[in-house]
Amino acid sequence: MDTSGSDIVKEVLSVQEEVDGNTKYGWKRPEAVASKVAEELGELCEALKKGDSKQLEAEVGDILFSVLNLARYCGVDPVRALREAKSRFERRVAIARELAAREHRRLEELSAAELDRLWEEAKLRLRNT
Numbered sequence: 001m002d003t004s005g006s007d008i009v010k011e012v013l014s015v016q017e018e019v020d021g022n023t024k025y026g027w028k029r030p031e032a033v034a035s036k037v038a039e040e041l042g043e044l045c046e047a048l049k050k051g052d053s054k055q056l057e058a059e060v061g062d063i064l065f066s067v068l069n070l071a072r073y074c075g076v077d078p079v080r081a082l083r084e085a086k087s088r089f090e091r092r093v094a095i096a097r098e099l100a101a102r103e104h105r106r107l108e109e110l111s112a113a114e115l116d117r118l119w120e121e122a123k124l125r126l127r128n129t
Helices: 007-022 030-050 053-074 078-102 112-127
Strands: none
Touching (some): 030 053, 053 078
């Protein structure tokens, strides 16, 4: 995997591979790792309810760590996947801005429901290209 975009990603993947190789902690299937991601997300939601900033930071870190592990188990290059997600996001925003401009509006003026409508339209347009 190409992780040149981030030293910490490279470090995390290396630690995960080392632990998997030297212990019985390794997961058997990607679905098990996905379950761990879901568990970590639940813990983040609990931390949000408490409003504890230190716990929030720890839980966000745990989620990121778990998602990197999931990418590794799925054979997905996390740096490449993140770059592609950023690119898709930027294209969707550009399309949503264009759609809002056709309505003589700016994204900042739209309600959450209106933004959702434009966002879904932008996603649909990108899928069809």
